[in-house]
Amino acid sequence: MSTIGAAGVELGRPDMIVSDGVDKWYGDFQALKGVSATIAEREVVVVLGPSGSGKSTWIRCINRLEVHQGGSISVDGIELTNDTRNIDKIRSEVGMVFQQFNLFPHLTVMDNITLAPRWVRKQPKADAENRAMELLERVGIPEQAAKFPGQLSGGQQQRVAIARSLAMEPRVMLFDEPTSALDPEMISEVLDVMKDLARGGMTMMVVTHEMGFAREVADRIVFMESGEIVEVGTPEHFFTNPTEDRTKLFLSQIL
Amino acid sequence: MENSQPAPLALDPDHFNVDFTAESDLEALPPEEPGLAPKEWMQKNLFSSVGSTILTIIFSIFALWALRGLFGFMFSGERRWDAVATNARLIAVERYPLDQFNRIWFSLGSLLAMAGLSMAFFRASGYFTLKRIAMWLMNLGVLGLLGVILTPGAKTEVPPVVEGELPTFIQDSFGEAIGGRIVWILVSLVTLGIGLALWYGLGEDRRRTMRIASRWVIAAGFGLAVLSLWVVPYGRYFLENGVATSEPGLVAASTRIPWTIMWATFVGALLLGLALRDRIPARPPKMILGLLWLLAPFILNWIVLRDPDFDYDHVFSTDIPMALAFMLVGGALLYWLSNAGIGEKGKIVSIILLAFALFNWVAGFFGIYPMLQKARLSFLFLGLFALIAGNFSRDVRTRMNYVYAWMGSMAIFHWLVTAVNSPSTLDITSDTYLGGMTLTIFVAWLTLLVSFPLGVLFALARTSDMPIFRLLSTTYIEAVRGVPLITILFFFSVIIPLFLPEGMELAEVAAVVVGYGLFSAAYLAENVRGGLQSIRRGQFEAADALGLTSGQRTSFIVLPQALRVSIPPLVGQSIATFKETSLLAIIGLNDLLRVANNTIPSQTDFVGSKKEGLLVVSAIYFGVSFAMSKYSQRLEKRLGLGTR
Numbered sequence: 044m045s046t047i048g049a050a051g052v053e054l055g056r057p058d059m060i061v062s063d064g065v066d067k068w069y070g071d072f073q074a075l076k077g078v079s080a081t082i083a084e085r086e087v088v089v090v091l092g093p094s095g096s097g098k099s100t101w102i103r104c105i106n107r108l109e110v111h112q113g114g115s116i117s118v119d120g121i122e123l124t125n126d127t128r129n130i131d132k133i134r135s136e137v138g139m140v141f142q143q144f145n146l147f148p149h150l151t152v153m154d155n156i157t158l159a160p161r162w163v164r165k166q167p168k169a170d171a172e173n174r175a176m177e178l179l180e181r182v183g184i185p186e187q188a189a190k191f192p193g194q195l196s197g198g199q200q201q202r203v204a205i206a207r208s209l210a211m212e213p214r215v216m217l218f219d220e221p222t223s224a225l226d227p228e229m230i231s232e233v234l235d236v237m238k239d240l241a242r243g244g245m246t247m248m249v250v251t252h253e254m255g256f257a258r259e260v261a262d263r264i265v266f267m268e269s270g271e272i273v274e275v276g277t278p279e280h281f282f283t284n285p286t287e288d289r290t291k292l293f294l295s296q297i298l
Numbered sequence: 299m300e301n302s303q304p305a306p307l308a309l310d311p312d313h314f315n316v317d318f319t320a321e322s323d324l325e326a327l328p329p330e331e332p333g334l335a336p337k338e339w340m341q342k343n344l345f346s347s348v349g350s351t352i353l354t355i356i357f358s359i360f361a362l363w364a365l366r367g368l369f370g371f372m373f374s375g376e377r378r379w380d381a382v383a384t385n386a387r388l389i390a391v392e393r394y395p396l397d398q399f400n401r402i403w404f405s406l407g408s409l410l411a412m413a414g415l416s417m418a419f420f421r422a423s424g425y426f427t428l429k430r431i432a433m434w435l436m437n438l439g440v441l442g443l444l445g446v447i448l449t450p451g452a453k454t455e456v457p458p459v460v461e462g463e464l465p466t467f468i469q470d471s472f473g474e475a476i477g478g479r480i481v482w483i484l485v486s487l488v489t490l491g492i493g494l495a496l497w498y499g500l501g502e503d504r505r506r507t508m509r510i511a512s513r514w515v516i517a518a519g520f521g522l523a524v525l526s527l528w529v530v531p532y533g534r535y536f537l538e539n540g541v542a543t544s545e546p547g548l549v550a551a552s553t554r555i556p557w558t559i560m561w562a563t564f565v566g567a568l569l570l571g572l573a574l575r576d577r578i579p580a581r582p583p584k585m586i587l588g589l590l591w592l593l594a595p596f597i598l599n600w601i602v603l604r605d606p607d608f609d610y611d612h613v614f615s616t617d618i619p620m621a622l623a624f625m626l627v628g629g630a631l632l633y634w635l636s637n638a639g640i641g642e643k644g645k646i647v648s649i650i651l652l653a654f655a656l657f658n659w660v661a662g663f664f665g666i667y668p669m670l671q672k673a674r675l676s677f678l679f680l681g682l683f684a685l686i687a688g689n690f691s692r693d694v695r696t697r698m699n700y701v702y703a704w705m706g707s708m709a710i711f712h713w714l715v716t717a718v719n720s721p722s723t724l725d726i727t728s729d730t731y732l733g734g735m736t737l738t739i740f741v742a743w744l745t746l747l748v749s750f751p752l753g754v755l756f757a758l759a760r761t762s763d764m765p766i767f768r769l770l771s772t773t774y775i776e777a778v779r780g781v782p783l784i785t786i787l788f789f790f791s792v793i794i795p796l797f798l799p800e801g802m803e804l805a806e807v808a809a810v811v812v813g814y815g816l817f818s819a820a821y822l823a824e825n826v827r828g829g830l831q832s833i834r835r836g837q838f839e840a841a842d843a844l845g846l847t848s849g850q851r852t853s854f855i856v857l858p859q860a861l862r863v864s865i866p867p868l869v870g871q872s873i874a875t876f877k878e879t880s881l882l883a884i885i886g887l888n889d890l891l892r893v894a895n896n897t898i899p900s901q902t903d904f905v906g907s908k909k910e911g912l913l914v915v916s917a918i919y920f921g922v923s924f925a926m927s928k929y930s931q932r933l934e935k936r937l938g939l940g941t942r
């Protein structure tokens with residue numbers, strides 16, 4: 044059982060995500076074993092860990108793509124229960140970016156971005172489209188608005204996916220290995236967008252293998268293994284002076 | 299169309315739409331493999347090795363033999379093609395009263411006008427390169443010549459058409475028998491000549507790049523056929539006092555003139571659409587056209603062709619007030635329900651409404667309180683509209699559009715039901731005033747309209763999270779698939795009417811359409827389910843993560859992709875449905891097949907002339923099915939199937 048101290052207290056900001064003793068089973072296999080952590084508003088947390096350690100499972104529990112069976116999760120003070128109203132509320136506050144982009148292939152970039160604002164937020168079409176163009180400019184591809192996802196490079200697709208999430212004006216962004224499916228030369232264009240977001244004060248939870256990004260952008264790093272949080276700390280602490288043996292072993296393998 | 303770009307069309311709707319492309323468009327064309335000269339092509343594809351040479355020879359002999367058989371059959375002196383010519387009207391519309399024939403022409407004209415406008419607004423035109431056209435003409439010419447040479451039996455009687463028009467020297471040297479062939483030889487040579495001239499008259503480059511939009515090819519083909527009515531002496535074949543009679547000369551003016559008007563209507567609509575489409579916003583006309591295609595079978599069948607005899611007292615005292623009440627009161631209710639702040643209250647109201655709508659049937663069944671059937675149906679529609687009200691709670695304009703949609707549906711619905719309930723003015727004793735080709739097309743069209751939404755619903759139910767829906771849908775699908783269609787049709791046409799409550803009548807055709815629709819829905823459901831299963835999990839997750847409701851996820855993300863994947867099997871099922879309408883003949887309705895198989899051979903003049911009619915009917919079935927299949931290939935390409 045591992046816990047991160049209430050970060051909100053340290054940073055003097057309110058808590059945004061509170062995960063308290065979260066358990067998750069897949070059949071007999073326990074993928075999460077009492078995962079507890081608190082993430083403050085405007086904080087950027089990078090989740091590291093070997094393959095199969097439960098990083099994706101945890102982050103996906105936070106917007107209910109997976110259902111946790113023990114413990115509690117709340118986002119911005121709303122607890123995730125079976126009540127669909129709470130789930131809807133949390134989902135519209137939490138944006139998610141996937142490893143495989145998951146853009147809608149039958150819709151243009153513009154329609155991909157405006158779909159949810161128009162139908163969930165009920166924004167008029169013109170407003171949604173103006174906002175989408177702003178976002179596309181922010182991620183650096185305003186000229187691709189009329190194209191279909193299949194016509195874009197991986198890096199461009201992932202930037203559209205980020206814009207699509209941002210269009211819902213979420214308070215939290217979750218990233219599950221956003222650059223793992225990209226060719227090396229496209230990784231930085233996506234990371235740049237994410238850094239920009241972090242600087243803008245977005246609360247972010249990022250699962251990634253990009254150590255450079257973790258070092259540069261993260262406020263804190265969470266290290267997981269076998270469904271547990273092993274160690275938590277600032278990047279400096281984590282990369283230069285880890286306390287746990289398992290962390291040291293992991294770092295020696297990847298660095 | 300093998301040389302069209304794979305780029306998705308929705309981005310650039312004009313992509314398939316190049317009209318008479320001149321050389322200036324050369325750069326825009328995709329680089330094409332340089333075409334092989336015919337000789338090289340043959341070497342490469344037909345005679346590349348000893349084995350392939352032998353195969354080529356064997357299959358050529360087989361093909362020629364089959365061709366000889368077909369032509370021999372068609373041109374044998376025993377064939378009574380006049381049986382088909384005399385009964386052309388019977389094949390097309392069976393016994394529709396002659397004095398009301400304008401209704402048939404009006405219906406056909408409406409459909410052609412809609413087709414022309416749709417071709418323009420949906421930009422649904424591919425193109426033929428001149429190379430392809432030249433190739434086709436050459437092939438046709440060669441085929442014609444082969445046919446003339448191969449056709450067995452020199453005893454062919456000279457058709458009256460040719461007699462006397464042949465120069466005597468030909469008759470002298472070849473004898474009478476060759477007379478009929480001369481015409482075919484000339485036609486084939488001319489066709490071949492035009493093909494060759496096109497091929498060699500243009501250089502390789504222009505052959506490839508100059509192309510004609512297929513809409514013009516269709517218009518020209520249709521035009522040529524109509525023109526031939528004015529110049530080629532097909533002869534007139536008709537029944538006079540029940541005796542088959544024929545006269546040489548042009549076809550009757552009552553055939554020539556309406557067909558010319560039909561052609562003009564089609565081309566006029568096409569030109570109008572082309573002129574308008576860049577001047578007005580694209581969306582409204584497309585939506586109106588889509589709606590018209592959905593409503594056309596109902597309106598044409600029940601209002602135009604059936605000519606209802608409205609009882610105006612009843613119309614003004616009951617029908618119109620009732621329709622207005624539903625439109626206005628329902629509209630106000632829906633406007634209120636689509637207000638953004640309504641929340642749970644709205645859901646409760648719409649569920650109560652739906653429960654009430656369903657209860658009306660129960661009440662009717664047990665005689666608790668009476669209600670007109672159309673009022674029951676209207677309440678059901680209102681309940682369904684209320685259920686989706688939340689999706690339109692955006693701004694006043696969206697809400698009003700939603701209310702207008704309700705009012706429009708109600709107006710059309712009440713108008714149609716009133717028309718169906720009024721007696722027909724037509725003096726026809728049989729159950730249906732449709733027959734032959736019209737019946738076939740009507741039943742197929744209506745069946746598809748009924749079965750598509752049903753099939754999608756069953757597929758969604760079968761893949762839903764709710765066990766009860768899954769169970770119901772699976773049971774239904776498996777049950778229907780385990781019963782032969784003909785059994786279902788007998789059941790619906792014979793047995794169902796016995797169970798209907800008194801005073802409720804279902805025309806046999808309607809009963810049969812319900813049977814067809816339910817049957818075909820089960821198969822469509824399985825096809826759609828295949829498409830649903832092909833959607834990756836990530837698509838669901840992305841939709842969920844964005845906060846879409848499950849209804850929005852289904853209608854915006856899942857279904858569009860699933861339907862796109864299922865186009866080939868869906869079209870396969872549509873073609874099957876079209877062909878299966880021929881079972882109508884077995885349950886005793888006068889469809890296309892029955893006219894050819896039973897009606898014509900039983901006429902005194904044409905006793906036993908079955909083969910001719912069957913061959914023509916087969917050609918019609920094949921033509922329509924082939925067109926559907928071709929269209930689906932185009933659609934697949936257009937939607938970029940496989941490219942993303």
Ligand SMILES: Nc1ncnc2c1ncn2[C@@H]1O[C@H](COP(=O)(O)OP(=O)(O)OP(=O)(O)O)[C@@H](O)[C@H]1O
Nearest residue numbers: 069070072074092093094095096097098099100101
């Ligand atoms: N749907 C599932 N059914 C059964 N087991 C699962 C399922 N999803 C994940 N698991 C298991 O749960 C464990 C945690 O998986 P998870 O995907 O969270 O790991 P991860 O840390 O994201 O790994 P990676 O770095 O490879 O993405 C793994 O052992 C995995 O096999």
Ligand SMILES: [Mg+2]
Nearest residue numbers: 098099100220
């Ligand atoms: Mg993972």
